[in-house]
Amino acid sequence: MSEFLASLEFINYIEMVVSVLLVVLAIFTLTMKSLIKSVLFLSSLSMLSVVSFVLLKAPDVAITEAVIGSGLVTTLFVFTLLYVHQKERDVS
């Protein structure tokens, strides 16, 4: 059974799906009207790049990207948008 699975070359299908999703998510990131949606799409793009790093046998990079790229950067964006949101509410 396991040999049969290996012969299907699963990894290639996963790679293909990940590649297509990466491009689609990147396009979504840049075309969304709402800024917070864009930021969330960037976060998921970054998460997907973690998967691609694992597929490319770079686990150390994957961990770093998951923590810094996906976590920290998203937090920074969200905090900036929150600040702006608060400011807008103060003005009105």
Place this chain on the structure above:
Amino acid sequence: MSIVLLIAVPLFFAFLGIILKKAAPYFLLLVSFFNVLALGFISQGAIVIGGYSSFYGIQLVLNSYSLIGLYVVNTLFFVIVAINCFKHKKLSPILLISLAGLNGLLLTNDLFNLFVFMEIAGISAYLITTTTKDPKSTFNYLVLGTIGSSFYLLGLIILYAMFGVLNIRILGNIIEGVVTNKAAVALPFLFIFIGLGVETKLLPFNSWVKGILGKSNALTGPLVGAVYASAFAFVFGNLLRYLFVFSESLLLIVSILLVATILIGEAMAYASTKVREILLFSSIAQAGVAVLVFALGYYTWGTILIALNGFSKLILYLVVNIAVDQVKSDELSALKGLFVNNKLIGAGFSVATLSILGLPIFAGFIVKMNILVAMANTPKFFFVGVILLASLIEGIYFIKLLINFWFEQDQAPRVKYSYVVIYVTLVIALLITVFGVYLEPLNSIHSTLNLVKGVVMHG
């Protein structure tokens, strides 16, 4: 003394300065002075960090060429810091980090390490330019700088994929010896050229300059216009000398870009009526001339040209920016008669401009003449023509600038210069004149640099 100290000491004191906030400006002064002093005791040679073979490790190289670069950058940096350090106390740790980054840029012999130092120097430059209180142009600078370094990274990784080495000199030797079709490496070289072109202010990539230098103050003007410009010009020269091997078509593209940079820069400077804009457009043209000289292979005179331009630019930006800070306007008409009350400053400023122009009895003349003679000997009359035309346009607007500054109108603006500024201006002006008349030192630098040319670093 080891060359690592030039990078490590500023970095260490930068972090110490974050903890001890009150002492940070003194650290800045002391460390930048220490760096200038340390250059006198430093031993030339190559060092590999971490004890790997130079094929894998990060190699730092100090030869006569990078020594001149270090002298220029560290001296200019110290002068600017000495004038400004108590006005921007919060920036002291960042200035120290930028000093470490600039020294690293000049010393490193590893492409990726160069990228890291480029980013360190770049990020500290973004932070320093926030002092002009104009976030829009700083943001523009940040975006362009990041795109540039991304292109640089792309170029270097393509080179790594092709040859498996990141050491600049080894890579250069491999490309020179092994690659028969030089067009194969044109793509990564073009990427690296674009990446460095952003910081060196070459033409299609320099739209940040107008925002940054057009609204500069007494700190950012000299720092970005003189120190960063000469450091990146030296780095460019380094890469052109040891790494780049131009194929015919790439050389054509590059020289068209450079000639366009020179001529459009001069034309914009000629058309502008704001003093700071005249200076910034003329320094774009100067950067184009320096890179062109390197790209055509006249390394020694190119090096001296960059060093000389760095010092002259320091005077120009310093004098103009202090005046603009006090008059609160940089229209040429508002600054008319600036030197009537400041004759000493005026004398120094005039010497610096005339030297950049390349008039006799100043050092700029010797350098420009030698470059033109060398170009005419290996018949490249087109470039001789370009440089002469550029000098002509330069002459018109610089003389116009000087006449405006010297001759009194109804009321001359009152601008006070501190004694440090006057002293620095006069010393640099004196040196420019002395080197212009007494040729021995320049010629000896020229011959030591020529010696280095043949030496190939051991792999």
Place this chain on the structure above:
Amino acid sequence: MLLYASVLLIVIGLYGLLTNRNVIKIILSLNVLEIGLNIFIITVGFLDLEEAIAPIITLQQRASVIVVDPLPQALVLTAIVIGVGTTAIGLSLAKKMYDKYHTFNLDEMGEE
């Protein structure tokens, strides 16, 4: 496959940089560009072999073990951290710009 995707990401990032005038969108495009660049760098060191493993030293070292090239991975680690630094500075500048002009759109800011 991932190689092509990464090149496409770089191109999409550049396209976003050229067409967007919103400060936050520009920083997002920079991030897309950087992710694409990172994947590109990793694919350079990747070996498409069944037996190639991640470059980690374990206690039981097999005699002839094939690892993927560790150097690009080290480069990417540095590049990720630098990318976060630029993003942070960019966002703080965006905040300052919002304080000054009350908008994120570069065209609406105008010359002061």
